[in-house]
Amino acid sequence: MEYLELLLKGLVVLFPIAFCCMLITYKWSFRKIEKEPTKVLVTGAAGMLAQYDILLAFPGQIGYAILPMIARGVMLGPDQPVTLHLFDNIKQADEALNGIKMELIDAAFPLLKGVIATTDIVEACKDVNIAVMLGGFPRKEGMERTDMMSKNVSMYMAQALALGKHAAADCKVLVFAKPSNTNALILKEFAPSISEKNITCLTRLDHNRALSQIAKRLKVHASDVKNIIIWGNHSSTHYPDVNHATFTTKDGERLVREHVADDHWLKTEFIKTVQHRGLAIIKARKASSALSAASAACDHIRDWVFGTPKGTWVSMGVCSDGSYGIEPGLIYSFPVRCENGKWSIVQGLKIDEFSRAKMDATAKELIEEASFAKSCLNEQ
Amino acid sequence: MEYLELLLKGLVVLFPIAFCCMLITYKWSFRKIEKEPTKVLVTGAAGMLAQYDILLAFPGQIGYAILPMIARGVMLGPDQPVTLHLFDNIKQADEALNGIKMELIDAAFPLLKGVIATTDIVEACKDVNIAVMLGGFPRKEGMERTDMMSKNVSMYMAQALALGKHAAADCKVLVFAKPSNTNALILKEFAPSISEKNITCLTRLDHNRALSQIAKRLKVHASDVKNIIIWGNHSSTHYPDVNHATFTTKDGERLVREHVADDHWLKTEFIKTVQHRGLAIIKARKASSALSAASAACDHIRDWVFGTPKGTWVSMGVCSDGSYGIEPGLIYSFPVRCENGKWSIVQGLKIDEFSRAKMDATAKELIEEASFAKSCLNEQ
Known part of the structure; x- marks a missing residue:
């Protein structure tokens, strides 16, 4: 009885102590902390270069679309202050x-x-934590391919030097301007102080x-589908692979392949629709x-910084480490998981013959693009 | 001792019961509830009408800018699903x-x-809970004022009829297309089934x-300043009034007027800068x-739906009830507080002579605009 009483006491x-601790933790977790602003660089922010592309009727729309998203916390969360660095490299x-x-x-x-708005690349890159590279020279009708590539090579070389010298040491870089994989490759070559893991x-x-x-095909919401893969180049040769994709039903996760009976559709129309959606x-x-x-650029950075949800992966163009037989050093789109601000390529996925051929074809295009870029570089 | 033991027991x-209850409440408050989607209509979504305005070089940018904001929860919160109704009233x-x-x-x-994308106004208005009216005919250079007003009158008449008949009974309407106050007035006249409080x-x-x-003047952040008022017409005659505005300092709230010593600046340059910022x-x-x-349109709806923060007000163009001597029935911008999805005009603010003159001038413009709109109506 004595022991029981002691226990009760x-x-x-x-x-009460536990109760108070819980209350304090609860309150504390909701307190307002003023975080340091994250500096986000957006190049091509005014979109002046787009005037070279007859397809882009309204210049600068991506920059104009992404800036309010970043300022509203879509990219870095609703409690993360930001400073925006807008850059465009045409004086006008x-x-x-x-x-x-x-x-x-x-x-x-x-x-x-x-907000810093500047045409000075050094000022633009100063201490930035995130760099979204929208500026580039897309190929316009009648433009020589060499001309297009030379312009991009020299632009990305200059921006790489500035980023390498002036950005924060752990700056995360996202290249979007086409040819994006190759532009990212040039950036990697000329900014050796930035880890290749951050490009x-x-x-x-x-x-x-x-x-x-x-x-749409499964009549479910897009957020119920996961683990699709985009392999390769951000061009019309990229390969959207659904072999490992699943979707959520009332009865749990189901493989997409088992529910889309029409294999022919998956291998032809689906791939074409995605490749030519632009x-x-x-x-x-x-x-x-x-x-x-x-919106996709915000998704990319957000998942990279905050991590991909458990059990899911996303596609990112990253520096190949030789996974899945892709030439090391190429910037190639892989399935990646993110955690603690770092991505890692999802390993061990089974690749069938059809996928292998598609993955190799887009790799081949990238190897050729890279060597072409290097030849343009040598001429400069 | 017996009592003490009883108490202890x-x-x-x-x-433990209290502890469990707390845990359950905590878990429960974070559970995922799938809310019913809110139907949001955006007229002028493709911005085709903007082709009539030579000032708008890129048509449709407001529609294009607001749609991803609504879809991301900027307007209605991060847990409110939405269905978007995109409407433009030109077949092309x-x-x-x-x-x-x-x-x-x-x-x-x-x-x-x-997403519903349609040029059929009936389909567009079906059961909508929020209507953002971007579609309108701004006056282009060389355009007759009568021509501009006639086009707007007939457009807003038609849209009012459709909204009145097909929108949800408690649909909240926000008119943005210029002349916005008068367009809203026409809408109010021709959609009597929609409460004037909702226009x-x-x-x-x-x-x-x-x-x-x-x-900028006080070298503080915009979110530290509050209780500014825009009086009157959403035109260059509106009057930005800082007589009651405050800003947050380390030592608490301070009156803006007491810290901007330059009264002349407030009465001239400041007003002009705001009026001609567009x-x-x-x-x-x-x-x-x-x-x-x-972004401002999202702010307007969000505060209307979720309420203005305690101790603050915002400016909204609403139907005058005669407050501050403004002709009842006019759509006029007042300081309003919002609570439970309803706005109310802030009462009892002291109006000095300078403000009175400015408020009356913009009211006069609105009265004239309204009577002009009615004359255009009679001709139809």
Whole structure:
């Protein structure tokens, strides 16, 4: 009885303490902490270069679309203040950049702590933690391929030097401007001080497009589909692979392949639709994708920084380590999991013959693009 | 001693129960509930009408800017699913609307449960809970004022009839297309089934611009400034009033007027900068404000639905009840507080002579605009 009483007394003392601790933890977890602003660079922010691309009827739409998303916390979370660095490397962009800055200020975004609008690459890169590279020279009709590649090579060489010298040591870089994998490759070569693990290119747009097409086919919501893979180049040779994809039903996870009976559709129409979705958008809008591209870029960075949800992966163009037989050093889109701000390529996925051929074809295009870029480099 | 033991035992029994209850409540408050999607109509979504306005170099930018914001939860919160109804009333807009729909689907927004893209006003208005009216005929250079007003009158008459008949009974309407106050007035006249309390026009953009200008002057962040007022018409006659505005310092709230010593600046340059900010943006961007306008429209609806923070008000164009001597029935921008999805005009603010004159001047413009709209109506 004495022991029982002691036990009871012990409990009486411990419970209030536990109770108070819980309350304090609860309160504490909701307190307001003012975090340091993250500096986010967006190149090609005014989109002045797009004037070289006759397909882009409205210049600068991706930059214009992504800036309010970043300022609203879509990219880095609703409690992360940001400073935006807007850069465009044409002197005439000054006024347009300033106009965008005025609008960003006018919107009175609570998270936006500052805006730098500049055509000086050194000022633009200063201490940035995230760099979203939208600036580039897409190939316009009638433009020589060499001309296009030379322009990109020299632009990305200059920007790599500035980033390597002035950005934060752990700056995360996302290249979106086409040819994005090869632009990222040039950036990697000329910014050796930035870890190659921190240089990526965007294939999340293709990834999201593939999710949406499968969701439409299965009559489910896109957020119920996961683990699609985009392999390779962010060009029309990329390969959207659904062999490992699943979707959520009331009865749990199901393999997409087991529910889309039409293998022919998956191997032909589905792949073509995803590969040529960009052109279909241009045909309908008379302007290239901006809203969906900007949204995908936010998804890419957010998952990279905060991690992919448990049991899922996403597609990112990253430096190959030789996984799945892809030439090491190439910037190639793989399935990746992210954790603690780092990505790692998902290993051990079974690759069938059909996939192998598609993966090799897009790798081949990338190898050829890389060697072409190098030849343009040597001429400079 | 017996009593003490009883008390101890009682506590031992009660604490675990309390503990479990807390845990359950905590878990429960974080459980996932799938809410019903809110149906949001956006008119002028493809912006085809903007072709009539030579100032708008890039058509449809506000629609294009606001759609991803709504789909990301900026307007209605991060846990509120939405269905988007995109409408444009030019048949040729079909393809462009479809292009935007494709992009919205491609972005795989988790909250976006459906997209309807249509040029049929009845289908567009069906059961909508929120209507954002971007479609309108701005006056282009060389256009007759009567021509501009007649086009708007007949458009808003038709849309009012459709909204009145097909929208949800408690549909909240926000008119943004210029002349926005008068367009809202026409809508109110021809949609008697929609409560006049549910018809508003946007002056939040002017409000946010005024906040930012004061913040810049005081070297504080825009979110630290509050209780500015935009009085009157969403035109260059609106009056940004800082007489009751405060800003947050380390030592508490301070009156803006007491810290901006330069009364002349407040009465001249400040007012002019806010009134003509739209033109300054057009001059810099070669396109009218879209990003900041879309963001302000989200702010307007969000505060209306979820309430203004305690102790603060915002500016909204609402139906005058005669407050501050403004002609009842006019759609006029007032300081409003929102609670439980309803706005109410802030009462009892002291109005000095300078303010009175400015408030009356913008009211006079609105009265004249309303009577002009009615004359256009009679001719139809």
